[in-house]
Amino acid sequence: xxxxxxxLAFGGLSIGMTEFTMMGILPDIAADMxxxxxxxxxxxxxxxLGVFVGAPILVLCTGKLAPxxxxxxxxxxxxxxxxxxxxxxxxxxxxxxxxxxxLPHGAFFGVGxxxxxxMAPTGKKAQYISIMFTGMTVANLLGxxxxxxxxxxxxxxxxxxxxxxxxxxxxxxxxFWLPDISSDPSNKVVQQLSYFKKSEAWLLVVLISIGTGGxxxxxxxxxxxxxxxxxxxxxxxxxIMFLVGLGMFFxxxxxxxLADSISPTKASMICFFSMSICLILVYFTSPIxxxxxxxxxxxxxxxxxxxSPIQMMxxxxxxxxxxxxxxxxxxxxxxxxxxxxxxxxxxITLGLAYSTPLLVGSGLSFMGxxxxxxxxxxxxxxxxxx
Numbered sequence: 001x002x003x004x005x006x007x008l009a010f011g012g013l014s015i016g017m018t019e020f021t022m023m024g025i026l027p028d029i030a031a032d033m034x035x036x037x038x039x040x041x042x043x044x045x046x047x048x049l050g051v052f053v054g055a056p057i058l059v060l061c062t063g064k065l066a067p068x069x070x071x072x073x074x075x076x077x078x079x080x081x082x083x084x085x086x087x088x089x090x091x092x093x094x095x096x097x098x099x100x101x102x103l104p105h106g107a108f109f110g111v112g113x114x115x116x117x118x119m120a121p122t123g124k125k126a127q128y129i130s131i132m133f134t135g136m137t138v139a140n141l142l143g144x145x146x147x148x149x150x151x152x153x154x155x156x157x158x159x160x161x162x163x164x165x166x167x168x169x170x171x172x173x174x175x176f177w178l179p180d181i182s183s184d185p186s187n188k189v190v191q192q193l194s195y196f197k198k199s200e201a202w203l204l205v206v207l208i209s210i211g212t213g214g215x216x217x218x219x220x221x222x223x224x225x226x227x228x229x230x231x232x233x234x235x236x237x238x239x240i241m242f243l244v245g246l247g248m249f250f251x252x253x254x255x256x257x258l259a260d261s262i263s264p265t266k267a268s269m270i271c272f273f274s275m276s277i278c279l280i281l282v283y284f285t286s287p288i289x290x291x292x293x294x295x296x297x298x299x300x301x302x303x304x305x306x307x308s309p310i311q312m313m314x315x316x317x318x319x320x321x322x323x324x325x326x327x328x329x330x331x332x333x334x335x336x337x338x339x340x341x342x343x344x345x346x347x348i349t350l351g352l353a354y355s356t357p358l359l360v361g362s363g364l365s366f367m368g369x370x371x372x373x374x375x376x377x378x379x380x381x382x383x384x385x386x
Contacts, residue, residue: 003177005131008031008112010173012074012135014166015105017080017143019047021163024148025156032156033091042370043098043198048334050102055190055327057108060189061295063323067181072174074111076103079167089288106334109133109325110327110368113311118181125315126267130256130308135305137252145238170191203375204317204325209333209339211272211368215303216340217361218279219244222296224354230292240296247300255305264312265376274368278302281363286355306368311377313375357382 005118020043022029030040062070078101086098113129135160147159195201226232226240278299285291309334311326316327343364344357 001214002119003226004172004179005116005128006070007170007173007177008116008132009135009138011071011108011112011170012132012165013139013143014075014078014135014163014170015108016136016139017147017166018078018101018153018160018163019105020045020140020144021147021151021159024144025151025159029197030149033094033227035084035091042372043094045104045338046095046099046124047105051105051334052331054103055106055110055331058322059110059324059327060192062111062152063189063192067069067111068110068174070107070158071115071178072171073223074108075167075171075174078104078108079164079171081149082164082167086164088261106327106330109311109330110325113315113326114322115178115181117312117315119179126259126308126312127253127256129311130252132165133252133307134249137249140248141242144245145242154279162283168272169236172371173213186196190326192321195318196326197319200317200375200378201325201328203371203378204310204314205328205332206372207368209369210364212306212310212333212336213340213343214272214275214361214363214365214368215306216337217344217364218299218303219273219283220261220341221348221354221357225358226292227288227353229353230284231289232292240292243293243296244300246301247297248304251304252300252307252330254301258305259312262317264309266377267309268306268313268372269369269376271302271309272372274302275299276365276369279358279365283355283362284360286358291321316377 009164026044029043030036062073065073065376067365079288081097081101085094085101088097105136107134112132116128116132117125140247145289147163150156150162151159211305222244223237224239228236229233232240253265253272258270261267262270282295282299285295310329314329347356347360348354352354
């Protein structure tokens with residue numbers, strides 16, 4: 001494997017840890033700062049807001065720079081603000097640092113996706129992109145459990161100090177391992193923004209924001225699902241989360257191969273359809289305790305196959321504006337995070353079972369399938385016109 005891809009994957013690991021570890025140590029932060037958990041949960045929303053804001057703005061502001069310089073700069077910003085978060089002594093500074101630490105997320109994966117695609121040999125672009133996202137799956141598999149353990153038994157500040165250090169380490173690996181890829185001299189802000197004049201660009205925004213919500217309607221409530229519905233004791237929840245992370249690891253690689261083998265749009269339709277069916281299957285099997293373990297792995301596999309096909313759909317639809325399109329995809333993915341968690345929580349607040357978010361997630365994934373089909377037909381029509 002090329003060292004440059006490993007550097008990109010290490011960035012994915014760092015970003016994955018800062019995003020997802022927060023869910024595991026939220027009670028520890030709340031207790032340490034004297035906050036109620038719903039108030040401390042604003043730190044999760046602020047990070048997602050940072051991703052949403054930072055993805056397009058940072059890409060547009062750095063468009064003239066070489067990709068290597070952009071990626072190194074983004075990880076240095078990541079290093080600084082995660083470090084400030086670890087050292088923060090009041091909630092206001094924590095909120096600001098959390099928002100700022102989310103800014104590099106979308107831009108890193110946007111620029112990184114384009115770089116990975118340029119490094120790839122013919123017919124393997126999606127697979128190279130999936131290798132970069134493997135870092136995020138490893139974060140869920142190993143980094144998040146480790147960070148959660150340190151936060152529970154020692155201090156959440158130690159966890160985020162380590163995450164900050166990973167950002168600095170990523171900057172060094174990018175500097176020494178990533179090849180120099182020249183920037184596009186014709187790359188202009190107007191050219192990048194012109195992508196959003198296309199109807200297919202907004203179709204992708206909608207289908208990603210809604211379709212990926214299916215994943216988060218499931219995973220946001222997985223702990224109460226397996227404990228209150230499946231009857232698994234709380235001490236075994238980490239096993240469930242490990243199986244989910246393991247499934248995501250393999251699913252991410254599978255999605256890259258699938259997108260290269262058929263086409264990104266067809267792969268997207270298959271992934272969204274499979275996710276919709278899988279969540280219904282989990283709904284009906286969740287009362288059976290032993291099924292929770294294999295279904296955690298299977299759903300993890302299926303849920304993360306979508307990443308690379310979506311990135312390739314964005315890149316292929318945005319000739320001359322690939323970076324802003326790929327970065328916007330990450331912003332939409334975080335919108336799906338917020339939308340899935342919010343809509344999935346509505347039936348719970350109405351007093352329904354903790355398995356009902358699965359039905360919401362299935363519906364969201366099915367809407368992603370419909371959106372992908374419409375996108376496929378739209379691209380066919382445009383191709384025939386040209």
